[in-house]
Amino acid sequence: MPDKYHIKTQPIPPRRPRIGKIGVVDWREDCANCHNCVKKACVFDRYREEMSYIRGLREMDAVFFQCMGCFSCVQQCTKGLLALSANPVYERLGNTYWTPQIIETTWAQAESAKIPVSGAGYRGRFSGLGFDSMWTDMSEIVRPTRDGIHGREYISTAVDIGRKPALLHFDAGNPAGGLPPLVDIPMPMIIDMLPRGYRLPNLLPVIKIVAAQTGVIAIIDSKDWQLAGNDLDQYLPNLAIYLDASAPLPGRELLTGMRLVEISDDGNAERRVRELKQINPGIVVAVRVEMDSGGIERAVEYARQPFVEVLHLVADDNGNEIGEKNPRFIKDMVRSVHNSLVESGLRNEVTLMAGGGIALAEHMAKQILCGADLVTINLPLLIALECTLCRDCNDGQSCPALIGEIDIKYGVGRMTNLIAAWHDQLIEVMGAMGIREVRRLRGEVGRALFFEDLEEATFGKLFGSRKNN
Ligand code: SF4
Numbered sequence: 001m002p003d004k005y006h007i008k009t010q011p012i013p014p015r016r017p018r019i020g021k022i023g024v025v026d027w028r029e030d031c032a033n034c035h036n037c038v039k040k041a042c043v044f045d046r047y048r049e050e051m052s053y054i055r056g057l058r059e060m061d062a063v064f065f066q067c068m069g070c071f072s073c074v075q076q077c078t079k080g081l082l083a084l085s086a087n088p089v090y091e092r093l094g095n096t097y098w099t100p101q102i103i104e105t106t107w108a109q110a111e112s113a114k115i116p117v118s119g120a121g122y123r124g125r126f127s128g129l130g131f132d133s134m135w136t137d138m139s140e141i142v143r144p145t146r147d148g149i150h151g152r153e154y155i156s157t158a159v160d161i162g163r164k165p166a167l168l169h170f171d172a173g174n175p176a177g178g179l180p181p182l183v184d185i186p187m188p189m190i191i192d193m194l195p196r197g198y199r200l201p202n203l204l205p206v207i208k209i210v211a212a213q214t215g216v217i218a219i220i221d222s223k224d225w226q227l228a229g230n231d232l233d234q235y236l237p238n239l240a241i242y243l244d245a246s247a248p249l250p251g252r253e254l255l256t257g258m259r260l261v262e263i264s265d266d267g268n269a270e271r272r273v274r275e276l277k278q279i280n281p282g283i284v285v286a287v288r289v290e291m292d293s294g295g296i297e298r299a300v301e302y303a304r305q306p307f308v309e310v311l312h313l314v315a316d317d318n319g320n321e322i323g324e325k326n327p328r329f330i331k332d333m334v335r336s337v338h339n340s341l342v343e344s345g346l347r348n349e350v351t352l353m354a355g356g357g358i359a360l361a362e363h364m365a366k367q368i369l370c371g372a373d374l375v376t377i378n379l380p381l382l383i384a385l386e387c388t389l390c391r392d393c394n395d396g397q398s399c400p401a402l403i404g405e406i407d408i409k410y411g412v413g414r415m416t417n418l419i420a421a422w423h424d425q426l427i428e429v430m431g432a433m434g435i436r437e438v439r440r441l442r443g444e445v446g447r448a449l450f451f452e453d454l455e456e457a458t459f460g461k462l463f464g465s466r467k468n469n
C-alpha cells in the first residue's frame with residue numbers, strides 16, 4: 001500500500017515585526033504598583049513578551065500589537081489605567097476581498113502549518129458575498145469520520161487531471177486504442193502564475209521546490225521560464241509551462257519531462273494540442289479560459305470538443321468575472337459550467353480547474369462542491385511570505401515586506417507550511433461532511449447550503465424573490 005500523503009513542516013517565524021490587530025495602551029501615571037498587578041495575570045503573557053520585544057526593537061515604528069483582546073487586564077486594573085487600541089496598520093492590510101483577517105490567518109498558517117482556531121466561537125457575520133454566501137453541511141462531525149481527521153482512517157485528497165473516456169471498449173482484454181493520459185496529484189491544488197503586477201523574479205526557484213515537496217504542480221509562464229533556475233530537469237514532473245498565443249512550442253526535452261502543459265484560449269487550441277501531442281502523446285493539455293462575459297459559453301463549447309482534456313477557468317484576483325461592472329462570482333460561474341456539462345452528459349469526461357479568489361482553505365472545499373475538480377492558487381503563497389498586498393511592487397516601488405531578499409529555506413518553508421495547513425483543513429471539512437474522497441466532493445451540493453436558496457425558501461413566499469441588480 002502506498003504511503004499516506006503527508007507534508008513535512010517546521011515552524012518558520014516571520015522576518016518582519018508582526019502586524020497584529022490589537023495593542024494595549026498603558027497610562028502609567030497614577031499607577032498604584034499593586035502587588036498582584038493584572039499584567040502578570042495575562043494568560044497569553046503579552047506584557048512580558050512586549051518588554052522583551054521592546055528590548056530587541058530594530059524599527060522604531062513597529063509597535064507591539066499582539067494582544068488577544070480578552071479584556072481581562074482592562075476590566076480588572078484597579079485604577080482603570082489600561083485600554084485596548086486597534087492597529088491602524090492592520091486595518092489597512094489587503095483590500096475589501098483579501099481582508100486583514102485573511103492575511104493574518106494566512107501568515108499564522110505559513111508560520112506554524114497549523115489549522116487556525118478562532119476559539120470561543122465564531123463572532124463574525126454569518127453570510128456575505130462570494131464564498132461567504134455558502135456553508136458546508138458538517139452534520140457528520142461524529143465518529144467514524146473523525147477517524148480520518150486523526151489519521152486512523154484514510155481520507156483521500158488525490159485527484160486525476162485529464163480526459164476520461166465515457167465508455168471503455170476492449171480488444172483482447174485490453175482497452176481498445178489505449179487510455180488517455182492522466183496526471184494524478186495528491187491534493188486538489190495547482191500553483192498558478194502570480195498576477196502580472198506581482199511577478200517577483202526570485203520566487204520561481206522557490207515555487208518549483210514547493211511544488212516538488214508537496215507533490216502538486218506549478219504553472220510557469222514560458223516567458224518567465226528562464227527565471228526558474230538552471231536545474232529544472234529534476235523538477236519537470238511538478239511543473240507545467242504556460243503557452244500564450246505568441247509563445248513558440250517548447251523543446252522536446254522539456255515536453256517529454258513534463259506531465260501537464262497549459263495553453264491560452266486563443267482560437268488555435270485544437271492545432272496547438274495536436275502539435276504538443278505529436279511531441280509527447282503522454283502529456284495532458286489544459287486550456288486556460290478567462291472568465292469574462294463569454295467565459296461560461298466558451299468553456300461549455302470547449303468541453304464538447306474531443307481534443308479538450310482540462311479546462312482552467314480563471315476569474316480575476318478577487319474571484320470576479322473579468323471586465324464586468326456587475327460581475328458574477330467564480331463559484332457561481334463554475335457551478336454554471338458544471339451544471340451545463342452534467343446536463344449534456346459530458347461532465348465526467350473533462351477536468352475542471354478553477355482559480356481566482358481562492359483565499360482560504362474553505363474556499364478550496366467550497367469551489368470543489370460547486371463543481372471544480374481542483375483549484376489553482378497564487379496570492380495566498382505570496383501572502384505566506386509576509387506580503388501585505390500593498391501593490392507597491394506593481395507600481396515599481398520598493399517592497400515593504402522585503403520579498404526580494406528572502407532566502408530559499410524561508411520561502412519554501414512558509415509556502416509548504418501553508419499548503420500543509422490547507423490540506424489538513426480540507427481533511428477536516430471532508431471528515432465533518434462524511435466524505436472520504438475528494439473526487440466525491442465534486443459537485444456534491446447536497447452537502448452545501450446557499451444563502452440565496454435559503455432566503456428564497458424562507459422569505460420568498462412572504463416578500464417575493466430578491467431582485468438581482
Ligand atoms: S487584554 Fe487579555 S490578552 Fe490582551 S494584554 Fe490584557 S490580559 Fe493579555
Ligand code: SF4
Pocket residue numbers: 198386387388389390391392393394397398399400401402403
Ligand atoms: S508587500 Fe507589497 S510590494 Fe511587497 S510583494 Fe506584496 S504587494 Fe508587492
